[in-house]
Amino acid sequence: xxxxxxxxxxxxxxxxxxxxxxxxxxxxxxxxxxxxxxxxxxxxxxxxxxxxxxxxxxxxxxxxxxxxxxxxxxxxxxxxxxxxxxxxxxxxxxxxxxxxxxxxxxxxxxxxxxxxxxxxxxxxxxxxxxxxxxxxxxxxxxxxxxxxxxxxxxxxxxxxxxxxxxxxxxxxxxxxxxxxxxxxxxxxxxxxxxxxxxxxxxxxxxxxxxxxxxxxxxxxxxxxxxxxxxxxxxxxxxxxxxxxxxxxxxxxxxxxxxxxxxxxxxxxxxxxxxxxxxxxxxxxxxxxxxxxxxxxxxxxxxxxxxxxxxxxxxxxxxxxxxxxxxxxxxxxxxxxxxxxxxxxxxxxxxxxxxxxxxxxxxxxxxxxxxxxx
Numbered sequence: 001x002x003x004x005x006x007x008x009x010x011x012x013x014x015x016x017x018x019x020x021x022x023x024x025x026x027x028x029x030x031x032x033x034x035x036x037x038x039x040x041x042x043x044x045x046x047x048x049x050x051x052x053x054x055x056x057x058x059x060x061x062x063x064x065x066x067x068x069x070x071x072x073x074x075x076x077x078x079x080x081x082x083x084x085x086x087x088x089x090x091x092x093x094x095x096x097x098x099x100x101x102x103x104x105x106x107x108x109x110x111x112x113x114x115x116x117x118x119x120x121x122x123x124x125x126x127x128x129x130x131x132x133x134x135x136x137x138x139x140x141x142x143x144x145x146x147x148x149x150x151x152x153x154x155x156x157x158x159x160x161x162x163x164x165x166x167x168x169x170x171x172x173x174x175x176x177x178x179x180x181x182x183x184x185x186x187x188x189x190x191x192x193x194x195x196x197x198x199x200x201x202x203x204x205x206x207x208x209x210x211x212x213x214x215x216x217x218x219x220x221x222x223x224x225x226x227x228x229x230x231x232x233x234x235x236x237x238x239x240x241x242x243x244x245x246x247x248x249x250x251x252x253x254x255x256x257x258x259x260x261x262x263x264x265x266x267x268x269x270x271x272x273x274x275x276x277x278x279x280x281x282x283x284x285x286x287x288x289x290x291x292x293x294x295x296x297x298x299x300x301x302x303x304x305x306x307x308x309x310x311x312x313x314x315x316x317x318x319x320x321x322x323x324x325x326x327x328x329x330x331x332x333x334x335x336x337x338x339x340x341x342x343x344x345x346x347x348x349x350x351x352x353x354x355x356x357x358x359x360x361x362x363x364x365x366x367x368x369x370x371x372x373x
Contacts, residue, residue, distance in 0.1 A: 047077035065287035066274035097147035138280035155239035156183030159227035160199035218359035260294035261344035296337035
């Protein structure tokens, strides 16, 4: 697959889209500020309506093919003394986001917390700062990345793809993502890069670092013409954005591999259906992606080494069984198997049959099963 044809046009289109998003965020921030100032000038207590971010307020949008927040809202008002502190924190985060966009600078979640402390903002810890950032996301309808606040990066990518950076200082520089055996960190610069040339025909998304390394060592990228992405657990947003772009812009089918436990199931589901905590945002999921295992039934089928559920596993399983995202197969079926066997297994369990087994035996078998459906 080559994407060089018409690349200049794509560059212009992609850069234009990014610029328009920044303009939209900046305009929304200014409108928020004007609303608060106008209320004060009119002698009215400023207030903000925020979407209720809870699993009780998520609904499936068939057009977007993801779970989104419903219409329930909560009121944040300065008339209530208990609301004053979080209100002020939200206003500061909004001001900081505006400064970042106007200056063309970025900040991490951690940096943002320490800048706030330096300016005398009363955040007890970073969790509280992160929560204020999520509230701003829900208010604006934009992910924090659109107002230049990013998490520390954990995910990485490897394979036959040449990208071209679009960020200042690196604009125009090209990198072959197969040139580093440990993979390239999926940060904002890589997420927004242009796709110049791609020799891959499929994308494997892998929860575990050891299995990602095994896929690289066993040449899964060449045998299956695959790009490989390591999510390091729950996929960071930059990774989700990149996966969606690869799926939509390069038409790469996406297969997700995670541990056979309730937490691994949820990792796969979030990529496909979207997460409850990010239901206020759009286009962070990959609705056409396929959960490829491990399944609970694989523990039985392959006689894999397994461990008993912990109390935490059992509790998480019951939560998933009540969640609307897990009411159809294969999700419902596999959760039922977990309930029966009460055991879990890791992707690495295939090493029981040798280090090469997961790539040489399991992978082709599973892909053959899924393509028949």
